[in-house]
Amino acid sequence: MRTARIAPLVLVLTSALAVGVEAQFGRGGFFGTRVASERDYDGRFHYCRVVYQPAFDGTGGNWTTDYPRADANMSIRLSELTKVDVSFRSGQPNHLLVRPSGDELFQCPLVILSAPGRALIDGPDIPGLREYLLKGGMLWADDSWGTYQWLHWVEQLRKVLPASEYPIFDVPLDHPLFHTQFTVTEIPQIPNIGFWLRSGGGTSEQGSDSAEPYVRGIADDRGRLMVLMTHNTDIQDSWEREGDDPSYFYAFSPRGYAFGINAILYALTH
Numbered sequence: 396m397r398t399a400r401i402a403p404l405v406l407v408l409t410s411a412l413a414v415g416v417e418a419q420f421g422r423g424g425f426f427g428t429r430v431a432s433e434r435d436y437d438g439r440f441h442y443c444r445v446v447y448q449p450a451f452d453g454t455g456g457n458w459t460t461d462y463p464r465a466d467a468n469m470s471i472r473l474s475e476l477t478k479v480d481v482s483f484r485s486g487q488p489n490h491l492l493v494r495p496s497g498d499e500l501f502q503c504p505l506v507i508l509s510a511p512g513r514a515l516i517d518g519p520d521i522p523g524l525r526e527y528l529l530k531g532g533m534l535w536a537d538d539s540w541g542t543y544q545w546l547h548w549v550e551q552l553r554k555v556l557p558a559s560e561y562p563i564f565d566v567p568l569d570h571p572l573f574h575t576q577f578t579v580t581e582i583p584q585i586p587n588i589g590f591w592l593r594s595g596g597g598t599s600e601q602g603s604d605s606a607e608p609y610v611r612g613i614a615d616d617r618g619r620l621m622v623l624m625t626h627n628t629d630i631q632d633s634w635e636r637e638g639d640d641p642s643y644f645y646a647f648s649p650r651g652y653a654f655g656i657n658a659i660l661y662a663l664t665h
Contacts, residue, residue: 431491431499439482440473440663442466442490443503445534448515450551455544456510465509465635466490472634472652473659477576496523504532505662509631511536511624512544516551525555528621533662536622538629541601545626552622556613563624566610572620575660577653584608584628585647588636592643599627619665623658630654 430446444466447458470488474481482489493499493506496519500506506527508514514536516524528534539548549563566572573579584598584607591597599605605627613622633651637644 429492430497431493431502433499433502435489435491436499436502437482437489439480439489440470440659441482441503442470442488443493443500443506444490445506445508446492446494447508447520448517449513450515450547453513453515453544453547455512455539457513458509460509460538461629461631461635462509463490465631468634468637469631469652469655469659473656476652476656477660479659479663494523495520500524500527500532501530505659506532506534507631508534508536510538511548511551512539514548514551516554521554528556529615531619533620533665534622535625535658535662537625537631539624539626540629541604541627548624552613556622561613561621563611563613566612566620566623571665572610572623572657572661575657575664577657579650579654579657582608582610582625582628583630583633583647583650583654585630585633585651587629587632588639588643591646592640600629601627620661625654 431441431443435441444462445458449457467488467490470481470483470490473479474483474488491499491503493503495516500523524534536548536552539545568580568582586594586598586600590600608628609624609626611624611626612620615621630651633647634655637648
C-alpha cells in the first residue's frame with residue numbers, strides 16, 4: 396500500500412467539517428449497550444469496542460469513554476479514506492460492542508478498549524482474551540494517563556499475558572504500524588476536548604506525570620503486535636470531537652485519524 400503524507404488528510408477531513416457538526420449530532424445518540432450477536436456480523440469491517448467491568452480501584456473513564464461518536468466517526472472516515480469495506484446498516488456505521496470473554500470477539504480482527512485505567516479483567520475474561528490474542532486478534536487500549544492508570548492496566552493485562560513470556564516494549568517510529576498508509580513521524584499527545592479548552596491549549600492531562608505520550612506493545616512469537624497501547628494520549632477523542640470545535644479539529648483530528656487508520660490497517664493485514 397502506497398504511503399501517504401498526513402498533510403493531505405487535513406484537506407480531506409476539512410472538506411467535510413462544515414457538514415460534520417450537523418452530521419455528528421445526527422449520528423451522535425447513544426446506540427444502546429446490547430452486546431453483538433452473530434446476526435450483527437456481515438463479513439465487512441466492524442469497529443468493535445470492548446465492554447468491561449469497572450475495577451473498584453481503577454481511575455479514569457470507563458468503557459463508554461468516547462462512545463459512540465468515536466466508533467461511528469472512525470468507521471465513516473475509514474470508509475472514505477481507504478478501500479476497507481466498512482459495515483453500514485440503514486445508512487449508519489454498524490459498530491459493535493463485544494465482551495472480553497464472548498464468542499463475538501472472534502469476529503473482530505481488532506478490538507478497542509477505552510480507558511484501560513478503569514478496566515477489570517477477571518474470571519472468564521482472562522482465558523477468553525488470551526485465546527483471542529494468540530489466535531490472531533489484536534487489542535488496542537487507548538486513553539490512559541499517568542503512572543497509576545498505567546500500572547493498573549498492566550496489572551490487569553498480566554493476568555492474560557504473563558510478563559515472563561510477553562514483554563512490553565516501546566513501539567519504534569520505524570515500525571510498520573506508523574507507515575501502513577500514512578507516514579506518522581511522532582506520537583501525538585491528544586487531550587480530551589474539555590481539558591484542552593479549560594487549560595487554554597494544554598495537552599498533558601495529569602501535568603508532569605503524563606508529559607510524554609507513549610506507544611507500547613506486546614508481540615507474539617512471530618513479531619506481530621497482539622496488544623497496542625497508547626498512553627498519555629486520547630486518540631479516540633480526536634475522532635469523537637472532530638466536529639465540535641474547529642480549532643480542536645485542526646490541532647488533533649488529522650493526526651488522530653492518521654494514527655488510527657494505520658492501526659486498523661495493520662490489524663487487518665498482520
